[in-house]
Amino acid sequence: MDSIVIGTAGHIDHGKTTLVKALTGFDADTLAEEKRRGITINLGFAYCKLPCGKTAGFVDVPGHERFVKNMLAGAGGIDIAMVIIAANEGVMPQTREHIHILHYLGIQKAIIVITKIGMVEDDFRELVVEDTKEYLATTALQHAPVVEVDSITGQGIPELIALLDGMAVGVRREDVSRPARMPVDRVFSIKGFGTVVTGTLHEGSINLNDELVIYPEGLPVKVRGIQIHEQTVTTARAGQRTALNLGGVSVEEVSRGCVVAKQGSVQATCVLDVHLSIAADASQPVKRLERLKLYLGATEVLARVVLIGRKEMYPGEESYAKLLTESPVIARKADRFVLRSLSPVQTIGGGRVVDPAANRSGYTDDQALAIMQIKDQGAPQQILEVFARENLFGDKEAVASAANIQDAEKYFEILLQTGRILLFENRVAHVEALQALLEQTLSILETYHAQYPLRAGIAKAELQARLEFAGRPREFEWLQGWMKETKQIGQSGSMLYKAGFTPVFSKKLSVIRDEMLAAVRQAGYLPLTDYELVGNDKDKDRQAVLEALLQSDFLAVDGHVIILRELYVQAKETAARLAHAEGAIRLPDFRDSLGTSRKYALLLLEKMDQEKFTSRQGEERVLL
Numbered sequence: 001m002d003s004i005v006i007g008t009a010g011h012i013d014h015g016k017t018t019l020v021k022a023l024t025g026f027d028a029d030t031l032a033e034e035k036r037r038g039i040t041i042n043l044g045f046a047y048c049k050l051p052c053g054k055t056a057g058f059v060d061v062p063g064h065e066r067f068v069k070n071m072l073a074g075a076g077g078i079d080i081a082m083v084i085i086a087a088n089e090g091v092m093p094q095t096r097e098h099i100h101i102l103h104y105l106g107i108q109k110a111i112i113v114i115t116k117i118g119m120v121e122d123d124f125r126e127l128v129v130e131d132t133k134e135y136l137a138t139t140a141l142q143h144a145p146v147v148e149v150d151s152i153t154g155q156g157i158p159e160l161i162a163l164l165d166g167m168a169v170g171v172r173r174e175d176v177s178r179p180a181r182m183p184v185d186r187v188f189s190i191k192g193f194g195t196v197v198t199g200t201l202h203e204g205s206i207n208l209n210d211e212l213v214i215y216p217e218g219l220p221v222k223v224r225g226i227q228i229h230e231q232t233v234t235t236a237r238a239g240q241r242t243a244l245n246l247g248g249v250s251v252e253e254v255s256r257g258c259v260v261a262k263q264g265s266v267q268a269t270c271v272l273d274v275h276l277s278i279a280a281d282a283s284q285p286v287k288r289l290e291r292l293k294l295y296l297g298a299t300e301v302l303a304r305v306v307l308i309g310r311k312e313m314y315p316g317e318e319s320y321a322k323l324l325t326e327s328p329v330i331a332r333k334a335d336r337f338v339l340r341s342l343s344p345v346q347t348i349g350g351g352r353v354v355d356p357a358a359n360r361s362g363y364t365d366d367q368a369l370a371i372m373q374i375k376d377q378g379a380p381q382q383i384l385e386v387f388a389r390e391n392l393f394g395d396k397e398a399v400a401s402a403a404n405i406q407d408a409e410k411y412f413e414i415l416l417q418t419g420r421i422l423l424f425e426n427r428v429a430h431v432e433a434l435q436a437l438l439e440q441t442l443s444i445l446e447t448y449h450a451q452y453p454l455r456a457g458i459a460k461a462e463l464q465a466r467l468e469f470a471g472r473p474r475e476f477e478w479l480q481g482w483m484k485e486t487k488q489i490g491q492s493g494s495m496l497y498k499a500g501f502t503p504v505f506s507k508k509l510s511v512i513r514d515e516m517l518a519a520v521r522q523a524g525y526l527p528l529t530d531y532e533l534v535g536n537d538k539d540k541d542r543q544a545v546l547e548a549l550l551q552s553d554f555l556a557v558d559g560h561v562i563i564l565r566e567l568y569v570q571a572k573e574t575a576a577r578l579a580h581a582e583g584a585i586r587l588p589d590f591r592d593s594l595g596t597s598r599k600y601a602l603l604l605l606e607k608m609d610q611e612k613f614t615s616r617q618g619e620e621r622v623l624l
Helices: 014-025 030-037 066-074 095-105 123-134 157-169 365-377 381-391 398-403 408-417 431-451 460-466 473-485 507-523 531-534 540-550 566-583 587-594 598-610
Strands: 003-010 044-049 055-060 080-086 109-117 147-148 180-185 186-190 194-200 203-206 210-213 219-228 229-232 235-237 241-247 260-261 269-278 289-295 299-307 318-327 338-339 347-355 421-422 427-430 491-492 495-498 554-556 559-564 613-618 620-623
Touching: 003 014, 003 095, 003 147, 014 044, 014 055, 014 080, 014 157, 030 066, 066 318, 080 095, 080 157, 095 347, 109 123, 109 157, 109 219, 109 566, 147 157, 180 194, 203 219, 203 491, 219 235, 269 299, 269 365, 289 318, 347 365, 365 381, 381 398, 381 408, 381 427, 381 431, 398 408, 398 427, 408 421, 421 431, 421 473, 427 431, 427 473, 431 460, 431 491, 431 495, 473 491, 507 531, 507 540, 507 559, 531 540, 540 554, 554 566, 559 566, 559 598, 566 587, 566 598, 566 620, 587 598, 598 613, 598 620
Parallel strands: 003 055, 003 080, 080 109, 109 147
Antiparallel strands: 044 055, 180 260, 186 194, 194 241, 203 235, 210 219, 210 260, 219 229, 219 241, 269 318, 269 347, 289 299, 289 338, 299 318, 338 347, 421 427, 491 495, 554 559, 613 620
């Protein structure tokens, strides 16, 4: 079923719902209150078959200023707009606001429909048409065709259908191959079926039994049924008004503004990089950090505008900015949005998303503007490289999706061959991002070595805690592995150090080191404690030497008992021989083999248990 979506726009009581009924035969006002008051409050839906064979789904939006948020929820995703203007009133305030909204949403195909022509004299009708065209000449719809109709008598309806049919032929869907994404504009429950959500499928396709996710909540769902224009189907495609019966979620867990999408194909965020335009007729400038209402897809959310390099944006101006939302939103690059002020309540601007999951920024204003311009207007390879740089160890598909780049694999390959990126399994790392972390790491190590010149290095966990890197353990392993491969850092056991560093013992400390080594070696399997080595006065020099030796030659068996590492290795070999010879390790045998006491033999075996080298079974131990 090849479908398009047609949306209405215009002032209250200009005949939008009556026109939709004249075109489709359906009354889009379904609420009792709508019928009683004679106005559209919520979104209404209808459909009909066009002469070209395409099915037109109509979204009828409310015209009252109090219900603009409902209008915005339905306006996203429409292919053709019908701007309805009543012949007895002409262009009115909500006409102007709805036209602004259509412009900010990037809806380019539109028809201006003058309704109620049977209610006025010809002279007055001609005057309204002339005034309408004069107003439209200053808007983005200046080239939109104008058609005059009477929805009651049917006059002009055939001409309107012909115009819609001609435009429908030119609508092309290019996003079927992308992962499915459908903003939800209605949620309800049907007895015997459960939760049903509706919306315009923006991208991709959805099949029966697909397993998808409700974002931003992250709720897994299964598609149990699909309807397109009241017909049960097995597949919905981009551009179709779609109803989904979802399993695994209750009607209370989903709301207008949620997004149904493939797992991992989108990312919930509270930071958007955007290109922002302020309406020429806005009543006041937009100030830095001003709180506004953001309309994105079917979502309404409060957001603050972070202007870059300026304190205010004046009517008619354009600039890049950040939007900090007060709750998570879902977007793709190039999605359109609308901004409305809180007081007075009016549409003041809009624009397009440049980065759907941006960083809060560590850039100067000039750097931030330059990067946003590349994201917005750069060549595909440039855009992909910027997104890779800002998403260290990002999944390749996720980076390509965020950058909104088709055939991204080709550009990844170019960046790989030119040494701009590296691949770690299927994760992308830009060399500049890696280099920045390397410089941080070397700075941390230099400071650490200066503070603790006797220590072999810094523990991995401590380095990760000090480093400005919020990656997961696996990603930190990749990072330090790359640093070792480039011979910038070295590793000794669990300790990391700057390449070329060796612990430096002064003449005085060398004497203490040699004395300690001799004492511990002589003690053998009747080991000394750290108190015995350092002394009760906690001599700082002896303490420093002991800490250094614990990273190299010494091992603390239980935190205090000190033994040579080489002797501990030999003790493990002894335990292994006993296990193979006797079938198990018994404490008396192990004690006698080492020539130590029961106390120290037990400490050594417990250390081996902790390391999962041995396992206690009753009074004996076995090798693992």
